[in-house]
Structures are given as structure tokens and as C-alpha cells.
Amino acid sequence: xxxxxxxxxxxxxxxxxxxxxxxxxxxxxxxxxxxxxxxxxxxxxxxxxxxxxxxxxxxxxxxxxxxxxxxxxxxxxxxxxxxxxxxxxxxxxxxxxxxxxxxxxxxxxxxxxxxxxxxxxxxxxxxxxxxxxxxxxxxxxxxxxxxxxxxxxxxxxxxxxxxxxxxxxxxxxxxxxxxxxxxxxxxxxxxxxxxxxxxxxxxxxxxxxxxxxxxxxxxxxxxxxxxxxxxxxxxxxxxxxxxxxxxxxxx
Numbered sequence: 001x002x003x004x005x006x007x008x009x010x011x012x013x014x015x016x017x018x019x020x021x022x023x024x025x026x027x028x029x030x031x032x033x034x035x036x037x038x039x040x041x042x043x044x045x046x047x048x049x050x051x052x053x054x055x056x057x058x059x060x061x062x063x064x065x066x067x068x069x070x071x072x073x074x075x076x077x078x079x080x081x082x083x084x085x086x087x088x089x090x091x092x093x094x095x096x097x098x099x100x101x102x103x104x105x106x107x108x109x110x111x112x113x114x115x116x117x118x119x120x121x122x123x124x125x126x127x128x129x130x131x132x133x134x135x136x137x138x139x140x141x142x143x144x145x146x147x148x149x150x151x152x153x154x155x156x157x158x159x160x161x162x163x164x165x166x167x168x169x170x171x172x173x174x175x176x177x178x179x180x181x182x183x184x185x186x187x188x189x190x191x192x193x194x195x196x197x198x199x200x201x202x203x204x205x206x207x208x209x210x211x212x213x214x215x216x217x218x219x220x221x222x223x224x225x226x227x228x229x230x231x232x233x234x235x236x237x238x239x240x241x242x243x244x245x246x247x248x249x250x251x
Contacts, residue, residue, distance in 0.1 A: 031213045040217035048202060053221070056198040059115055060187040060229075063122025067183075068176055071127050075134025076160070079168075085135065092131070100125035100186050108194050118190040125186050126179035133175025137168030173237050180233055184226055199225070 019033045044053060078085040078092075103121050111117035141164055154162065165172075191200030203218030 029212055031216065035213045036216040036220065039211075039213035040220055043202070043214060043217060044221050052197050052199055052202050053225075055115070056187055056191065056200070057225070059118050059190075059198075060122060060183050062115075063119045063186070064126055064176075064179060064183045066119070066123035067126035067179055068130055070123070071130025071175070071179075072134050072165075072172060075131040075172075076138050076164070076168075078131070079135040079138025080164075085139075092128070095124075096128040096132075100182070101189055104190055104193050113194040113196065118187075118195075121190055122183050122186045126183045129178040129182065130172065130175040133171050133178075134168060137171035138164055141167045170241060173241060177233060177237070180229065184229065188222065 015033075022030055022033045022036075025032070078088060100121060103124065104117075107117035107121045111120065148163075150159075187198075188200040191198035192204050195201040199218055199221055203215055203222070206212075206214035206218060
């Protein structure tokens with residue numbers, strides 16, 4: 001209870017500060033917080049929930065899921081085979097250096113302005129944190145674990161499923177968490193360019209039409225969405241890695 005109160009202290013103080021300073025503001029670009037909250041309730045609790053929020057989250061999760069599956073599969077292969085790792089390393093380093101924002105025009109030209117282009121850009125940019133963390137974790141698996149697996153005559157598939165991937169799981173989840181943050185950013189960026197819906201699209205449209213409370217409401221929604229996604233991911237991580245977390249806490 002004390003920890004929860006401490007975590008809520010700074011957000012509450014920031015909201016109070018925002019409320020106080022915005023109420024006395026005379027700038028049209030810094031509207032009172034009650035106006036922002038009214039715009040938030042009108043748009044994001046009722047009108048645009050299904051038409052804009054759900055598509056944004058769906059694209060984010062789809063891109064992150066593709067990046068996770070491909071990243072774990074390719075990363076595992078690179079971590080287990082040195083020859084393959086050396087052969088693909090230049091291509092991996094080149095691709096991971098490409099700015100995600102530079103890929104958006106290319107994706108629009110190739111795949112249009114629909115969901116496919118946005119999902120592919122998110123997946124591509126999020127791929128490399130998962131891939132590199134997986135390869136590093138698999139390559140760094142302690143040799144005695146593999147010796148034990150051989151002594152029990154486990155098949156290669158069993159060694160992968162019950163030894164390598166569980167041992168690499170903490171580092172893989174660290175890569176996925178990094179990818180989640182990148183996916184959130186790319187979700188917004190892709191919706192600012194040649195989009196027809198989404199939170200980023202609505203926020204940019206509000207700015208262009210000088211609907212300042214709506215613009216601020218979209219920004220607030222993005223912050224809340226980021227907090228919720230991060231919290232849900234931590235819950236999932238604690239459930240999947242409860243054995244690892246228990247060992248860490250005991251130590």
C-alpha cells in the first residue's frame with residue numbers, strides 16, 4: 001500500500017500542477033485541463049474507441065508478434081550456428097541501422113496506406129532487438145546445461161525447447177520489452193504519414209484543424225496507452241518467468 005501511494009504521488013502532483021497552470025493560462029495552445037478531459041471523454045471513451053484506438057493497438061500488437069516470432073526463430077539459428085552468424089552478420093547490421101521513419105515512404109509505395117504497410121514497418125524495426133538478444137542469449141548458454149541435455153540423450157528439438165530457450169528466456173524478454181517501446185513509437189509515426197485512422201492520425205488532424213483540446217487529449221491517451229501496455233507486459237513476463245524471478249529474489 002505504501003509503495004502504491006509513493007508511485008502515485010508524482011503523477012498526482014503533476015496533474016495538480018497542470019490543472020493549476022492551465023486554468024490561469026491565456027495561451028490558445030495551452031487549454032485548461034478540464035477542456036482537455038472533456039475532449040478526451042467525448043472522443044476516446046465513446047466516439048473513436050473502435051474506429052481509431054482499436055486499429056492502432058491491433059497494428060502495434062500484430063507487428064510486435066511478427067517481430068517476436070521471427071526474431072526468436074532467426075536469433076536461435078544465429079546463436080547456434082557460427083557459420084550462419086558470420087554470413088548474415090553484415091546484412092543484420094545494415095538492416096538494423098536503417099531508421100524506421102525512412103522506411104515508411106517505401107512501405108507506402110510498395111503496400112499502400114492500409115494496415116499491411118504499417119504492420120510491416122513496425123515488425124521490421126522491432127525485429128532486431130528480439131533477434132540480437134535471442135542470438136546472444138543462446139550463444140551464451142552455459143555449456144554444462146548442454147552437457148546435461150546430451151547425457152540424458154535429448155533430441156535436438158527437446159534440447160531447444162527444454163534447455164536453450166528457457167535458459168535464454170530472460171534475455172529474450174528483455175529484447176521484447178525494448179521492441180515494445182519501439183513498436184509504440186512506430187505505431188504513432190506510421191499513423192502520421194498517409195493514414196486514415198489511428199490515434200496518431202486523429203492527433204495530427206486535430207492539430208491541423210486547430211482543435212487544441214483534442215490534440216492534447218490524443219497526447220494524454222498515448223501516454224496512458226503506453227503505461228497500460230508496459231504494465232500488461234510486466235504481468236506477462238512475471239507469469240512466464242516466475243521461476244527465474246523467484247530464483248533472483250531468493251538470491
